[in-house]
Amino acid sequence: MSSPLLETYNRVNLTFTEGSGAWLKSSEGNYYLDMGSGIAVNSLGHANLELTKALTEQAQKLWHTSNLYQIPSQIELATKLVDSTFAEKVFFTNSGTESIECAIKMARKYQCEKGEFKKTDILTFEGSFHGRSMAAISATGSEKLTKGFSPLLPGFKSLPFENSDMLEKLSFEDVCAILIEPIQGEGGIRRASKGFLKKLREICDRTGALLIFDEVQSGVGRTGLFFAFEHAEVSPDIVAVAKGIGGGFPMGCCMSSAKIGESMAPGSHGSTFGGNPLACAVGISVLEKIFSSGFLASVSDKGLFFKNQLHDLVKKNPSVFGSVRGVGLMLGLKCIKENISIVRHAQNNKLLVVPGGDNVIRLLPPLNITYDEIEEAIRRLTKSASDATGDE
Numbered sequence: 001m002s003s004p005l006l007e008t009y010n011r012v013n014l015t016f017t018e019g020s021g022a023w024l025k026s027s028e029g030n031y032y033l034d035m036g037s038g039i040a041v042n043s044l045g046h047a048n049l050e051l052t053k054a055l056t057e058q059a060q061k062l063w064h065t066s067n068l069y070q071i072p073s074q075i076e077l078a079t080k081l082v083d084s085t086f087a088e089k090v091f092f093t094n095s096g097t098e099s100i101e102c103a104i105k106m107a108r109k110y111q112c113e114k115g116e117f118k119k120t121d122i123l124t125f126e127g128s129f130h131g132r133s134m135a136a137i138s139a140t141g142s143e144k145l146t147k148g149f150s151p152l153l154p155g156f157k158s159l160p161f162e163n164s165d166m167l168e169k170l171s172f173e174d175v176c177a178i179l180i181e182p183i184q185g186e187g188g189i190r191r192a193s194k195g196f197l198k199k200l201r202e203i204c205d206r207t208g209a210l211l212i213f214d215e216v217q218s219g220v221g222r223t224g225l226f227f228a229f230e231h232a233e234v235s236p237d238i239v240a241v242a243k244g245i246g247g248g249f250p251m252g253c254c255m256s257s258a259k260i261g262e263s264m265a266p267g268s269h270g271s272t273f274g275g276n277p278l279a280c281a282v283g284i285s286v287l288e289k290i291f292s293s294g295f296l297a298s299v300s301d302k303g304l305f306f307k308n309q310l311h312d313l314v315k316k317n318p319s320v321f322g323s324v325r326g327v328g329l330m331l332g333l334k335c336i337k338e339n340i341s342i343v344r345h346a347q348n349n350k351l352l353v354v355p356g357g358d359n360v361i362r363l364l365p366p367l368n369i370t371y372d373e374i375e376e377a378i379r380r381l382t383k384s385a386s387d388a389t390g391d392e
């Protein structure tokens, strides 16, 4: 049957009608344990009571006015972000791609305002994913995303991941910024080492390039710290955020230091929807939870518990899984069997996991998942592994 939708996704034949916490109910009345959270989006689970209350209360008052007027909840949300992170300036967007666009524009503008007119190149890394706009696919540079969309935007160079020697040999005369995910999400939960991130900071300090972290997937508590880069004790100049910050409501933001933010004067950038009252009401509610006492520590603890069980799972199923990756509740299982087939077996066992690059399956549960649910996920993964062992 032909669909009225662009066929840009290979959707599985599964429809969900409602959800609660880490559980989704299908149109056939089955309950699925959701270890994907809509790709790291439903950070506080489905139908979260506080978020629902924040959204519906706001919906009864005011939905949208535009950025022509004052939006106090934007300032409240931005203040929460600024008070708890490296950043001093925040721009609100509606998606990860838009946050990346803002980050790239801001980096270029900053160099231009400084009179560094040659500094326009953005360096990125193999296996990265930064979104689907022309700039974002040009940044990623992989054939899979760019084929058929030429001409790509100039000024982007993709480098090998984790190769410091190669970076040392480059001239940085024309380099505006380095853009990197501290943990690649789509690329298969590939974590940049502390040493590599420190090296990038050092090169940027030496050459005047800016360091941009794409924390669209890894940020907002997912790894047990607010940002994944905090594990490496490296401070960026600009960070792109989205996915988890809206808990399911489409929103994102781009954050920077004051000196970089100040290069963006009135008229230099904008968004009709960005930071509207509905989004901000939800964002504030998400951050209240994430920043509440003990919450991030609980994400770390659950992440460790989950990771230990996954190590066992790998040991017991060496023909199916190769290794465990990631930190906090941003975990991956490198597969020996084809990852897509394991995703399918998991689905048959009413467990939702997300495939990633490098033959990995991603486990990105809601951050408030319970220990019992983690154990249930392990039981379903164990069953899925034994089902996969039966294939040949």
Ligand SMILES: *Cc1c(COP(=O)(O)O)cnc(C)c1O
Pocket: 094, 095, 096, 097, 098, 100, 129, 130, 131, 132, 181, 185, 186, 214, 215, 216, 217, 218, 242, 243
């Ligand atoms: C999902 C993702 C994006 C793109 O976000 P959209 O909201 O789909 O535009 C960019 N960067 C990373 C690291 C992502 O995981």
